Amino acid sequence: MLAFLLKAGTSTNLPKGKGTNSSGKSGQDTAIYFDILGTYMVVFRQYFASLLYNTVILQALLIWTTSVIMGGRSAMVSLALSSLSLVLMWMCAIGFSVFVAFILPLVSSSPIPYISSPWLVVCLFGAPAVLGAFTGQHVGYLILLKYLTKTFSRRNANLPLVVQEDLAKLDAERWLFKAGLLQWLILLIVGNFYKIGSSYLALAWLAAPAFAYGLLEATLSPARLPKPLKTVTLLIGSSVPCLLSSGIIIHSVSTLIGSAVRLERSPGSNPEWLGNVIVAIFIAAIACLTLVYLLSYIHISGAKVPLIITTCLLFGISLAVIQLGVVPPFTEDTARAVNVVHVVDMTGANGKKQEPASYISLFSTTPGNLVKEVEQIGEGFTCGTDKPLDFVTFSVKYGCWSDKNANIGWHETDIPQIRVENDIKGDNRVTHASIDTKLSTRWTLGINTDEVEDFQLKDGLEELVPIGDKSNADSWHIIQFSGGKKAPRKFSLTLFWANNQTHKFYKKDSNTEQPLLKLRTDVDRITSPTETVLGKLPQWCSLFGKSTSPLTLAFLTSLPVDF
Structure with a gap:
């Protein structure tokens, strides 16, 4: 970029993209530029x-x-x-x-x-x-x-x-x-x-x-x-x-x-x-x-x-x-991105609720297994594809998990709740639900658009998501919310069901029934077992999180279609 910046900084007239020449033909004034060894700039x-x-x-x-x-x-x-x-x-x-x-x-x-x-x-x-x-x-x-x-x-x-x-x-x-x-x-x-x-x-x-x-x-x-x-x-x-x-x-x-x-x-x-x-x-x-x-x-x-x-x-x-490992794939300077999350899961098989299952989840968006990392960490981790984890914004199909001391650091009153307040059945089915995120002011909600045609989300009297113009990705509409310490924690959700349903439950495959709603709440808290794992991370690993990634403590819950 050095040659480009030098050229742009000293020039008063650079060709503009999508320009129009004297004949009125657009696209002929687009600038084409390249540099030679990062020093000389050529523009035409x-x-x-x-x-x-x-x-x-x-x-x-x-x-x-x-x-x-x-x-x-x-x-x-x-x-x-x-x-x-x-x-x-x-x-x-x-x-x-x-x-x-x-x-x-x-x-x-x-x-x-x-x-x-x-x-x-x-x-x-x-x-x-x-x-x-x-x-x-x-x-x-x-x-x-x-x-x-x-x-x-x-x-x-x-x-x-x-x-x-x-x-x-x-x-x-x-x-x-x-x-x-x-x-x-x-x-x-x-x-x-x-x-x-x-x-x-x-x-x-x-x-x-x-x-x-x-x-x-x-x-x-x-x-x-x-x-x-x-x-x-x-x-x-x-x-x-x-x-x-x-x-x-x-x-x-x-x-x-x-x-x-x-x-x-x-x-x-x-x-x-x-x-x-x-x-x-x-x-x-x-x-x-x-x-x-x-x-x-x-x-x-x-x-x-x-x-x-x-x-x-x-x-x-x-x-x-x-x-032979002479040149390692990861070093302290070029570390492997990993996530360590204390998960409290209320989502059972087929999207139905169960007793809280708590465990420490270790996963990485960098391709490859986590065998070497787990060997150094210890703490009873098991790795594989046997325990897929749905974080709403993404899924962990391969990861490692450990339930050692996983019941420490959280309480059942911290678990978010989705309650159905009213369900009006008929040709135009409408369901009113309430969402309580408890401790969390950072949460993600997934709405099954194969079952729900439209919805409305409110914070008390204030409308956060109006009716109409809903998009979806892979049959899910994702809502992400992040607020400060005084942000609201209770919301009302109105669901307008699709009229042309040809099946009662939408299935992505023959073994998995998708829930109506799925919710993940994040809490910025490092629990005792999480702190132990973080302290034993290899030097070639580094915590990494995107805007869609969970914090170090995450609660998962859902509402099945046949509530």
């Missing part, structure tokens, strides 16, 4: 960008069309086979990386072991992605080479067989390089069509290598025999694109890793490998996009074996480092 308008992109696209299409027409049937088949090498490159790169994503949870205590050391993704996913990209491209190269060998044997029958094979290898190498140009041309066309702001990257990765290739490598005639690609072509063609995209790639990977850590809204709701798969696919895409020109040089050089050995060594070492 969408109108100029579209003009530039269209010019480059038309020129590229003209050159490609002319080249294929001049080359005849051989050029068309070679183009198709080089495109096949691109497809195989992407498939193998993604396949190798995704395979690693699946095995990581099996060899590491954390399914995302690179959180504290993001550079590990280069070895864990980057090395397999590069190896897969090379493998896929090499398979396509062999198919292309076989076809070109036959072509040169017919076209240059007077040349020795060894020379024909060498010429076929050189031509195959060139077609793979040109396939990389075709890949970025397609991305530029798509980006220009959808007015994607980052299309300038596709322009750079297309124009610079194309210019270098045309300046140093172009044969201009199919009759001329191919020559080896020059190293300077790769250096000139890739230097500017790497300069533009390196910072963006690093920041994007870092952001994606952070998002993978926060991927779970409800602990245990996603498979452990999901975050790894997303990161793996992204790393594989970067490898295929940025290394496509470099990989085309390797097939006829002596770098094949060193590349394979290097990538395998990098992956093996990084995997060993993770399995």
Whole structure:
């Protein structure tokens, strides 16, 4: 952001988004801007960008069309086979990386072991992605080479067989390089069509290598025999694109890793490998996009074996480092987010009330189990998916719980109450209920919108939620309330039932009947058993809570549909 702030601070006239030009066409004045190494700022308008992109696209299409027409049937088949090498490159790169994503949870205590050391993704996913990209491209190269060998044997029958094979290898190498140009041309066309702001990257990765290739490598005639690609072509063609995209790639990977850590809204709701798969696919895409020109040089050089050995060594070492715990997934500086909540649950099976069940709940929104944490804490915790917990705003499908000394620190008079004051049945059923949150001034109420069409919430005479315009998410309307010390604790709720019910109870699945109302009240109190657990938390754990998270003491209650 430094370059952007410097530019914005010193400029008196920056292009405005959603502007209108003199012809009245909107969207042409949108600012497109990017920085170079966080120092130099480049700003231009969408109108100029579209003009530039269209010019480059038309020129590229003209050159490609002319080249294929001049080359005849051989050029068309070679183009198709080089495109096949691109497809195989992407498939193998993604396949190798995704395979690693699946095995990581099996060899590491954390399914995302690179959180504290993001550079590990280069070895864990980057090395397999590069190896897969090379493998896929090499398979396509062999198919292309076989076809070109036959072509040169017919076209240059007077040349020795060894020379024909060498010429076929050189031509195959060139077609793979040109396939990389075709890949970025397609991305530029798509980006220009959808007015994607980052299309300038596709322009750079297309124009610079194309210019270098045309300046140093172009044969201009199919009759001329191919020559080896020059190293300077790769250096000139890739230097500017790497300069533009390196910072963006690093920041994007870092952001994606952070998002993978926060991927779970409800602990245990996603498979452990999901975050790894997303990161793996992204790393594989970067490898295929940025290394496509470099990989085309390797097939006829002596770098094949060193590349394979290097990538395998990098992956093996990084995997060993993770399995042996040399680099821990979490540290004191990069801690694992956990929640420790003393829960008093009045919600029984199928949403029906029961005797209060009290226990300490330990869960984390960071993917992975809590076995190591529980081993260090002790206190009789049991972990698993056997005891799902509904906190109204989210559910804990995997967590740990302990009932050791759980009856200390609360009283039955602290439990919130939902009472039905009046229930008028008929075609338009209306139910009046009262809610008493007791100690809590921070609570969350869930209303089943499959049973209730509308509702009204009042605080005495003051209307808090009026009738009409109710939204829902997954068949629930969620109300969150937070007030000060003098905030109200008693509320009246009027429910207007849905008329077109085809069933008495709404079931999300065959075994679970959803309640009519579910209520969670939070109390900012650390009970004695909670304090004990907090004191034994490992140093790599840190308490974390969002606006929807419960406090350290939470009461759960509900009102069943068949009250």
